[in-house]
Amino acid sequence: MNAAVAKLxxxxxxxxxxxxxxxxGLVDRLELKEGYTGEHTAAVSQLAVAIATELELxxxxxxxxxxxxxxHDVGKLSIPDRVLTxxxxxxxxxxxxxxxxxALGERLLARIVQQADVLAVVRSHHERWDxxxxxxxxxxxxxxxxARIVAVADAFQAMIEPRPYREPRTWASAFDEIAxxxxxxxxxxxxxxLRAVLH
Numbered sequence: 001m002n003a004a005v006a007k008l009x010x011x012x013x014x015x016x017x018x019x020x021x022x023x024x025g026l027v028d029r030l031e032l033k034e035g036y037t038g039e040h041t042a043a044v045s046q047l048a049v050a051i052a053t054e055l056e057l058x059x060x061x062x063x064x065x066x067x068x069x070x071x072h073d074v075g076k077l078s079i080p081d082r083v084l085t086x087x088x089x090x091x092x093x094x095x096x097x098x099x100x101x102x103a104l105g106e107r108l109l110a111r112i113v114q115q116a117d118v119l120a121v122v123r124s125h126h127e128r129w130d131x132x133x134x135x136x137x138x139x140x141x142x143x144x145x146x147a148r149i150v151a152v153a154d155a156f157q158a159m160i161e162p163r164p165y166r167e168p169r170t171w172a173s174a175f176d177e178i179a180x181x182x183x184x185x186x187x188x189x190x191x192x193x194l195r196a197v198l199h
Contacts, residue, residue, distance in 0.1 A: 022112050026074050033077060033084065040157060045069035047197070048146075048153040054193040055149070065146045068121025071113070072150050075105025075122070088165050102126050103135040120144045125151050130184045140187075148187040152178060152194050155186070171198060 027041060048069040052062050076084060079101055083094045090098060106123040113119055124138060124147035131139030159174035169177075175198060182191040 019112050019114075023071065023109075026077065026108070026112075027070060030074055030077055033081065040161060041070050041073065044072070044150065044153045044157045047157060047194075048150050050197045051149045051153060051190060051193045052146075054196050055145075055189065057145075061146065064115065064117045064121065065149055067113075067115070068118045068125075068146050069150045069153060071105070071109060071118065072122055072125045072154060073101065073105065074108055075101035075103065077108070078104045086165070099126070099134045117144065117146060121147045121150055123147075125154060127151070128185045129187050133185075143187075145187075148190050149193075152186050152190045156194060 031041070045066050048065050049062055052065045057065070079097055083090065083097055086094065102123050102125060106119050109119060109122055121144060123135065124143050127133035127136065127138045127143045127147065129140055129143070129148070131137055133143075156174050156178055159169045159177065160171060162168045175195065178186060178194065179191055182188045
């Protein structure tokens, strides 16, 4: 059992067990499809919760952050494997397909997840602080805070993991890139919270 599915099973005791079994199946399929070991979404979730704690969010909001992070990429189940596992940068058509995964994930999960705040994380985790993200072009505080947290955690985790087309980056290098995008791609408060968590 991969780490993300294990984490969902932990959460199962706090909600509808049938829904969590379905969600665990989706996350398991995603991790297999992307060729990960099951660690990516669990690591994103753990880091996102640490950022939420640093921001002193109420405990009730931690569950939204945790579950949203575990589910943020399920829309990639609809993206062709040749795009997801391409050992080179994506071309524009491939990026167009990839950019659909946030809205597709929300649509896929809407039949299972009843919490609108969790669905909002899935839909909005690629929105940018400056309004140049997708799928809706939201900016600043129009983007749900939980989605802003997951965006920072996901970007950091992706950079420190190996990918088919590049080696993993060091924590310092990954954080420096995120810090350089503070106020553009990322919420500055979330970036500062990540700095505190990493130190």
